[in-house]
Structures are given as C-alpha cells and as structure tokens.
Amino acid sequence: MSNRAYCTxxxxxxxxxGLPAVCDLWLEIYQGERLALLxxxxxxxxxxxxxxxxxxxxxxxxxxxDGRSLNGVPPERRAxxxxxxxxxxxxxxxxxxxxxxxxxxxxxxxxxxEAQAMAMLAQVQLTGFENRRPGxxxxxxxxxxxxxxxLVIRPKLLLxxxxxxxxxxxLRGDMQDLILRLQEDTGVTLLIVTHDxxxxxxxxxxxxxxxxxxxxxxxxxxxxxQRPNDATVARFFGGVNFFEAVGDRHRLRLPGGDMLTxxxxxxxxxxxxxxxxxxxxxxxxxxxxxxxxxxxxxxxFTGTHRxxxxxxxxxxxxxxxxxxxxxxxxxxxxxxxxxxxxIWSFPSVDELSLPEPVSIRGG
Amino acid sequence: MTRKVALxxxxxxxxxxxxxxxxxxxxxxxxxxxLVPQQWTGAHxxxxxAPGSRVLQGFWxxxxxxxxxxxxxxxxxxxxxxxxxxxxxPGKGAIKLVLLLPIIVSPLATLMGIQFVLIRxxxxxxxAGVVLVHLLxxxxxxxxxxxxxxANFDTGYEAQARSLGASPIQxxxxxxxxxxxxxxxVGALFAFLISWNEFLLTFFVGGGQVLTLPxxxxxxxxGGNTGLTAAIAVTSVIPALIFLLFSSRALHDDAAMxxxxxx
Numbered sequence: 001m002s003n004r005a006y007c008t009x010x011x012x013x014x015x016x017x018g019l020p021a022v023c024d025l026w027l028e029i030y031q032g033e034r035l036a037l038l039x040x041x042x043x044x045x046x047x048x049x050x051x052x053x054x055x056x057x058x059x060x061x062x063x064x065x066d067g068r069s070l071n072g073v074p075p076e077r078r079a080x081x082x083x084x085x086x087x088x089x090x091x092x093x094x095x096x097x098x099x100x101x102x103x104x105x106x107x108x109x110x111x112x113x114e115a116q117a118m119a120m121l122a123q124v125q126l127t128g129f130e131n132r133r134p135g136x137x138x139x140x141x142x143x144x145x146x147x148x149x150x151l152v153i154r155p156k157l158l159l160x161x162x163x164x165x166x167x168x169x170x171l172r173g174d175m176q177d178l179i180l181r182l183q184e185d186t187g188v189t190l191l192i193v194t195h196d197x198x199x200x201x202x203x204x205x206x207x208x209x210x211x212x213x214x215x216x217x218x219x220x221x222x223x224x225x226q227r228p229n230d231a232t233v234a235r236f237f238g239g240v241n242f243f244e245a246v247g248d249r250h251r252l253r254l255p256g257g258d259m260l261t262x263x264x265x266x267x268x269x270x271x272x273x274x275x276x277x278x279x280x281x282x283x284x285x286x287x288x289x290x291x292x293x294x295x296x297x298x299x300x301f302t303g304t305h306r307x308x309x310x311x312x313x314x315x316x317x318x319x320x321x322x323x324x325x326x327x328x329x330x331x332x333x334x335x336x337x338x339x340x341x342x343i344w345s346f347p348s349v350d351e352l353s354l355p356e357p358v359s360i361r362g363g
Numbered sequence: 364m365t366r367k368v369a370l371x372x373x374x375x376x377x378x379x380x381x382x383x384x385x386x387x388x389x390x391x392x393x394x395x396x397x398l399v400p401q402q403w404t405g406a407h408x409x410x411x412x413a414p415g416s417r418v419l420q421g422f423w424x425x426x427x428x429x430x431x432x433x434x435x436x437x438x439x440x441x442x443x444x445x446x447x448x449x450x451x452x453p454g455k456g457a458i459k460l461v462l463l464l465p466i467i468v469s470p471l472a473t474l475m476g477i478q479f480v481l482i483r484x485x486x487x488x489x490x491a492g493v494v495l496v497h498l499l500x501x502x503x504x505x506x507x508x509x510x511x512x513x514a515n516f517d518t519g520y521e522a523q524a525r526s527l528g529a530s531p532i533q534x535x536x537x538x539x540x541x542x543x544x545x546x547x548x549v550g551a552l553f554a555f556l557i558s559w560n561e562f563l564l565t566f567f568v569g570g571g572q573v574l575t576l577p578x579x580x581x582x583x584x585x586g587g588n589t590g591l592t593a594a595i596a597v598t599s600v601i602p603a604l605i606f607l608l609f610s611s612r613a614l615h616d617d618a619a620m621x622x623x624x625x626x
Binding site: 053054055074075076077078080081082084086088090091092101102105106149150153159 | 526
C-alpha cells in the first residue's frame with residue numbers, strides 16, 4: 001500500500017430531484033488500499049459508488065483514477081469492476097463463462113480465457129465449479145464467483161457494494177477473510193460500501209464515514225473508535241457515554257465538581273466521551289487519579305461481557321463493559337477508573353444542529 | 364400417475380375437436396349415420412400440396428405477413444416494453460390505455476378510415492399494407508407482454524456487464540436479450556398467431572390481392588368443398604403447433620428463465 005493518491009474524488013455532488021444525495025465529497029484512495037465507505041442507508045454511499053463506476057453522472061466534481069480524469073468516461077472504460085449485493089451472476093451462462101465474461105469482451109482467446117478463469121476459480125476455492133449453472137450455487141458461492149468474475153479482469157479499482165449483507169452471519173466471517181486474502185494476494189485497490197460498522201472495521205485500512213450526503217470523518221478504524229470527530233460519529237461506532245465538562249488543558253471539570261485528567265488537552269466547554277469497554281471497575285480505591293465513586297444500577301450478562309450501568313454521586317450515568325468474570329450486584333458501590341488516554345472530548349456544540357444518529361442497521 | 368392422466372385428458376380435450384377435421388380431409392364424403400367414412404381419398408391433400416396450388420401460395424403469403432409483422436412488432440415492442448416496464452414517467456397509465464385501444468375498439472369501426480389512408484398512400488392491396496395493418500393488434504400484445512417482462516428485469520445485470528467491459532451494444536446482445544428471451548418468445552408467439560389468423564384486416568386492406576391462408580380457407584368454405592376446407596384448416600394449424608412446441612422448449616430451459624417475469 002503506497003501513500004500516493006491513486007484515486008481522487010474532488011467536490012463530487014449529486015442531487016436527485018433537487019434533494020442532495022452526495023454533497024461536495026472529497027476523498028483520496030491510495031494504491032492497494034482497502035477503503036470502506038460507511039454510513040446508514042440513504043447517506044449517499046451507494047450513489048458515490050455508482051458515480052465512481054460511471055453508472056450515475058455527477059452534477060459536479062471530478063473523479064481521477066491513476067492520473068486519468070474519468071469525467072464522461074463510460075463504465076466499460078473505467079478499469080473498475082463492480083460486485084453488487086446480490087452477486088448478479090448471468091443466469092444464462094455457466095459459472096466458468098461468467099468468470100470469463102470480461103476476458104471474452106477483451107478479445108482474449110479461448111484457451112487463455114479458460115486458463116485464467118480456472119485459476120481465478122481456484123483462488124476463490126471453487127475448483128471444479130466451472131460447468132455449474134448459477135442457479136445451482138449457494139449465496140456464498142455465487143458471491144465468490146462474482147468476486148472471481150470482477151478480479152479476473154484485473155481492475156484498477158474493485159468496488160464492492162454491500163457484498164456480504166445478503167449472507168448469514170457465519171458465512172459472512174468466512175467471506176470477509178476470503179476477500180481480505182484475495183485483496184492481499186492481488187494487491188487490488190478496494191472500495192467497499194457498507195452500512196455495517198463491524199464489517200467496515202474488519203475489512204478496511206481506512207473508513208470514510210458518511211451522513212446525509214456529507215463525509216463526516218475519514219480515518220483508521222482505531223481512530224474512529226478512540227478519537228471520533230463528534231458525538232454523531234462516536235454514537236455510530238457504538239459510543240454510549242457522553243457528558244459535559246469544562247476543559248482546562250489536561251484537566252476536565254465535571255458539573256458535579258469531579259475532576260478528570262485526559263491525555264487529549266481541551267479548552268472551554270466540551271463534550272466528553274469514553275468507550276464503555278475502556279472503563280475499569282474496581283471494588284476498592286487502588287489509585288488516586290480519575291477514580292469516580294459509583295453505584296451499580298443495572299447489570300446485563302451478554303456472554304462475552306458484563307454490561308453495567310453506573311451512577312456517580314453527581315448523578316452522571318455511565319456504561320461499562322467489564323470482563324464476564326467480574327461480578328457486581330445491583331446497588332453495590334464501586335470505583336470507576338477512567339484511564340486518561342481513553343478520555344476523548346470534542347468542543348460542545350448544540351446537538352440539535354447535528355443530524356440525528358440514524359439507526360445503524362438499515363435496508 | 365394422476366399427473367399423467369390429467370395431461371392425457373388435457374391433450375384429448377384440446378385435440379379431439381381436430382379429429383373430425385383430419386378425418387374430413389381424407390374422406391370422400393362422410394354423412395350421417397356413418398360412424399366412419401365409407402370411402403377414403405388423398406385428393407384433397409394432393410390439391411393442397413400440388414405445386415403452385417393456391418393453398419400453398421396462401422401458406423407462404425401468410426408466413427411472410429406473419430413473420431414480417433412479428434419482426435416489426437418486436438422492433439417496436441422491445442424498446443416500448445422496456446420504457447413501460449422500467450421507467451416512471453407522467454402519462455404512463457394513459458399510454459398503456461392507448462396501447463390497449465386497438466384491442467378494445469372493434470376494427471370495423473376504424474377499418475374504413477385506415478383503408479382511406481392506405482389507398483391515398485398507395486398501400487391498399489399490397490403486402491406492405493397488410494403487414495402494416497397487422498401491426499394494429501400485434502404491437503399492443505407484444506408491448507404489454509414485454510413491459511411485464513421488463514418490469515421484473517433487474518437492470519443490475521446491465522450495470523454489472525458494463526463494469527466488466529461491455530459496451531451498450533454488447534450488453535444488449537450478450538446480457539439483456541438472452542435474459543428477456545423467454546418473454547420475447549411469448550410475445551412473438553402471440554404476435555405471430557394473431558397475424559396468422561387475422562381475417563378481417565387482411566380482407567379489407569388486402570383487397571383480394573393479398574391472399575393469406577385464412578382468405579383461402581374462407582373461399583374454400585364458401586365453395587362448399589368440405590374435404591378441401593378441412594385439409595386447409597389442418598394446414599393452417601401446423602405453424603401454430605410448431606411454434607408452440609419450439610417455444611415450450613425455450614420456456615422450459617431454466618437458464619433462460621432469469622429475465623422472465625409473470626407473463
């Protein structure tokens with residue numbers, strides 16, 4: 001993976017019947033990178049992908065791939081390949097013919113075509129499937145054939161549009177591994193569109209998060225978890241703990257008078273967040289800093305974690321996910337330790353001006 | 364087993380009415396109370412297949428007219444069906460209604476006007492005129508069948524093919540047409556049979572110059588030669604049967620079903 005911008009999107013805008021779908025989107029994709037375009041349904045991520053693929057014409061903006069402007073270039077000459085949600089194998093062709101489809105259009109002779117298609121099928125672990133009909137395949141197999149069909153033409157950019165959302169959960173994990181391995185083997189630059197933040201985190205080097213047609217943050221998965229730009233981003237990534245505070249460099253003063261130390265300095269009124277899995281719960285007061293006396297008001301066992309709801313003396317509610325071995329009873333008093341490096345904050349803004357966090361899972 | 368019996372029953376009910384026709388075509392008189400004709404003859408069939416016979420000429424004439432009007436209806440119906448099936452635009456309902464009008468309104472009401480126009484264009488009594496007027500009932504059927512096929516067609520296949528490197532023409536040839544082929548077969552079957560059996564329009568516009576098989580059949584019927592009429596009638600069923608067999612095979616091919624909607 002290089003740090004040279006391979007595909008650049010500049011000021012991409014699209015409106016449908018006057019309603020903005022994608023607004024002034026700027027994005028750079030590096031060669032060999034896996035980038036996820038993440039967002040709730042209707043956020044414009046699929047429209048962005050279709051504009052990249054040339055299926056939708058942008059109202060304004062530029063797309064460049066490998067130094068070439070793609071404005072006005074038809075989809076078949078963009079050196080991109082598309083894998084859609086339903087695989088869409090051509091039902092009138094055999095699996096082998098499906099994989100060889102793009103090669104045939106490129107005028108590659110039959111022997112060479114077959115050899116490449118067979119090799120590609122072997123790479124997606126479907127050796128011996130070349131004479132099957134698409135109707136005989138399971139959903140996962142069909143999606144693997146679709147991947148093989150797109151990879152065999154060696155695209156500069158592989159576009160995946162919710163490729164795994166039609167598969168069941170166990171199969172999805174296997175397919176994620178397969179896609180990751182294929183991407184590493186071929187070195188293809190990959191853009192995956194998804195509404196599933198788990199999938200985006202697993203599948204990509206960087207995630208571009210979109211809400212309502214706007215790009216909100218583009219960063220590594222770790223950064224999006226630990227250092228979200230605002231509360232909406234934090235909530236989308238499962239953030240549950242938010243509270244107001246006044247920052248004075250590394251010190252944060254909470255409304256109740258409690259003081260917290262953070263590694264991320266801030267000034268003035270801020271909104272503080274900490275991920276529930278980063279809060280440690282101690283039965284005794286072992287260390288001095290960032291320790292809040294709390295009462296446990298709720299406990300839920302989820303199998304891998306124990307989800308606790310904590311209430312501080314000042315009335316602040318926090319959620320903590322502790323290891324399942326730690327048992328706490330409702331009503332019990334304890335001390336919550338908030339590690340300074342886990343406390344993140346962003347300037348307070350009127351929350352109403354931000355779009356409401358839409359449901360994470362959508363159609 | 365039950366299925367087989369049912370199938371045999373259906374075939375019997377469908378084809379029994381043809382039996383007397385077949386018998387008539389080889390009988391030399393068949394009158395009450397004879398259960399079977401007393402004398403048989405091949406004369407009627409000999410007359411039908413004789414080189415240069417009017418029946419044979421009519422057969423070819425019908426084939427040309429039906430073939431051409433099916434092809435033209437397809438040329439209009441494919442894009443029209445796509446537009447009606449896939450796109451949303453104002454006045455879509457009205458267009459569908461207008462399309463149905465030639466089927467709803469009796470041709471008797473419009474034939475005089477059509478004939479007047481065709482005479483002025485010099486097309487009355489010509490093959491081209493007959494083909495043109497046969498488009499009147501065939502285009503609506505073709506367009507409606509194809510619009511329901513396209514309504515169930517996933518344009519994702521086309522996007523997919525484009526991204527794999529197919530130009531629009533290649534997409535049409537390699538993806539769209541194979542996928543809607545079953546619908547095309549059904550539409551073509553409708554159009555062909557409608558044109559093949561059309562009498563009234565041919566009678567008026569053909570002006571006695573274009574003699575399709577139904578015209579020949581009508582003349583024979585008026586002539587009172589029952590045996591010959593029966594032979595011609597049986598002849599007129601042949602292409603329909605061939606077309607039906609061919610299309611049922613095409614429709615049974617599962618791979619081709621991808622683009623077939625609720626036709």
